[in-house]
Amino acid sequence: MTPSDVKATLSFSDGSPSIDLPLYKGSIGPDVIDIRKLYGQTGKFTYDPGFLSTASCQSTITYIDGDKGELLYRGYPIEQLATQCDFLDTCYLLLYGELPNEQKQKDFHKLVSEHTMVHEQMQFFLRGFRRDAHPMAVLTGLVGALSAFYHDSTDITNPKHRDIAAIRLIAKMPTLVAMAYKYGEGQPYVYPRNKLSYAGNFMRMMFATPCEDYEPNEVLVRAMDRIFILHADHEQNASTSTVRLCGSSGTNPFAAIAAGVACLWGPAHGGANEAALNMLEDIQRNGGVEKIGEFIKQVKDKNSSVKLMGFGHRVYKNYDPRAKLMRETCHEVLGALGLENDPLFKLAMSLEKIALEDEYFVARKLYPNVDFYSGIVQRAIGIPVSLFTAIFALARTVGWIAQLNEMIGDPEYKIGRPRQLFVGSPRRDVPPLAQR
Numbered sequence: 001m002t003p004s005d006v007k008a009t010l011s012f013s014d015g016s017p018s019i020d021l022p023l024y025k026g027s028i029g030p031d032v033i034d035i036r037k038l039y040g041q042t043g044k045f046t047y048d049p050g051f052l053s054t055a056s057c058q059s060t061i062t063y064i065d066g067d068k069g070e071l072l073y074r075g076y077p078i079e080q081l082a083t084q085c086d087f088l089d090t091c092y093l094l095l096y097g098e099l100p101n102e103q104k105q106k107d108f109h110k111l112v113s114e115h116t117m118v119h120e121q122m123q124f125f126l127r128g129f130r131r132d133a134h135p136m137a138v139l140t141g142l143v144g145a146l147s148a149f150y151h152d153s154t155d156i157t158n159p160k161h162r163d164i165a166a167i168r169l170i171a172k173m174p175t176l177v178a179m180a181y182k183y184g185e186g187q188p189y190v191y192p193r194n195k196l197s198y199a200g201n202f203m204r205m206m207f208a209t210p211c212e213d214y215e216p217n218e219v220l221v222r223a224m225d226r227i228f229i230l231h232a233d234h235e236q237n238a239s240t241s242t243v244r245l246c247g248s249s250g251t252n253p254f255a256a257i258a259a260g261v262a263c264l265w266g267p268a269h270g271g272a273n274e275a276a277l278n279m280l281e282d283i284q285r286n287g288g289v290e291k292i293g294e295f296i297k298q299v300k301d302k303n304s305s306v307k308l309m310g311f312g313h314r315v316y317k318n319y320d321p322r323a324k325l326m327r328e329t330c331h332e333v334l335g336a337l338g339l340e341n342d343p344l345f346k347l348a349m350s351l352e353k354i355a356l357e358d359e360y361f362v363a364r365k366l367y368p369n370v371d372f373y374s375g376i377v378q379r380a381i382g383i384p385v386s387l388f389t390a391i392f393a394l395a396r397t398v399g400w401i402a403q404l405n406e407m408i409g410d411p412e413y414k415i416g417r418p419r420q421l422f423v424g425s426p427r428r429d430v431p432p433l434a435q436r
């Protein structure tokens with residue numbers, strides 16, 4: 001970051017001495033005011049619940065321009081990566097900062113494919129769950145359990161450990177997600193096949209059975225790969241911030257990623273794709289397009305807790321570029337499957353059109369986000385709704401681990417430890433029991 005020649009001067013109306021705070025410029029995006037010395041110089045904290053105006057770190061990985069609806073991974077626009085690269089190229093880019101050349105691409109694909117199996121003992125963890133356990137509950141447990149098997153790559157101060165742990169996590173997430181799915185289905189696990197592509201291998205582990213050969217549908221494999229690319233990273237979102245904060249204690253990468261999985265599960269975050277599809281199915285069940293007006297009225301009613309799931313975003317105040325690409329993928333997949341008239345897709349497009357013309361959404365700059373269409377694509381591919389967020393976690397693992405490694409690799413990093421505005425009871429003495 002570059003020191004700006006502009007200073008911020010903080011003055012107080014109670015006559016307390018004012019102080020100058022340095023500003024720093026990034027390569028693109030808003031400048032930051034460095035408040036690291038604020039408490040030491042003024043005895044005051046800043047106050048920013050939800051971190052609406054707070055930069056927690058400096059990063060070189062992902063940049064979002066919320067007003068323009070722009071998303072860059074290491075400077076490359078998501079629209080170009082999603083159409084010209086595959087997910088493993090995107091993983092290489094997020095991890096190492098540049099797209100691989102042909103040789104590096106071959107080496108990286110081989111390296112990842114050689115780490116796709118999990119320890120045979122891992123399957124016994126699944127047996128502790130009910131068959132109808134939510135896949136995110138299973139995945140949170142399985143990812144955390146990985147740390148029990150890889151003591152040779154849990155010292156995050158060792159760059160070699162960080163690198164092998166990153167490869168292991170990226171390589172094993174598809175295997176773990178497929179195992180969680182097969183366990184719920186009561187079907188045998190399918191071992192990874194190293195000669196297949198990353199997305200092709202995942203689709204085979206999900207849908208193959210011992211009873212017949214599995215023939216992948218290349219359109220669906222490509223769609224799955226694009227879904228992975230679109231979900232790979234997204235700067236300091238809630239789950240990435242969780243991974244950074246968790247990892248800042250020096251814990252092992254598997255534990256930090258398990259914390260990210262747990263955070264992503266929430267319906268305000270990665271759980272929104274499951275919630276968005278359930279919302280569409282509810283509207284469909286209760287009358288379909290004719291009922292959209294009534295539903296929108298509920299959403300606008302402050303007394304109802306109904307939200308238009310898959311809409312709105314803390315950063316995007318324009319169309320989420322991933323939602324546009326996801327809608328295109330919807331067309332491709334539904335077309336390939338002869339489902340162009342899929343009622344849910346038509347309902348989603350009608351809902352989007354009506355919402356985008358409604359003052360409530362326009363005034364609040366609420367647009368479709370990545371979760372609005374991703375559920376329709378995954379449902380068409382045959383992914384059960386309850387697995388949508390696990391697939392989001394699979395894809396986001398590379399972003400989490402790239403951000404974690406960036407933090408740990410920064411010699412200035414410290415354990416994260418926010419302060420608070422205390423509004424509770426001042427000091428008081430414990431009364432005897434008879435006086436309580």
Ligand code: SDX
Pocket residue numbers: 233234236237238267268269270272299306307308309310311312313314315364366369370371
């Ligand atoms: C992801 O951060 C990331 O980058 C996340 C993510 C990633 O890749 O990591 O992009 C993935 O999590 C996408 C978001 C998925 N979540 C949803 O689709 C759930 C529905 N969306 C909302 O819960 C909400 O929009 C958030 C949580 C996404 C953003 O919330 P903010 O930024 O805290 O905004 P807010 O809740 O303060 O909303 C501002 C106003 C409020 O109305 P007023 O109080 O001003 O009258 O907009 C309203 C909100 O009630 N609002 C909505 C709404 N989202 C916001 N009203 C109806 N439906 C919605 N979806």
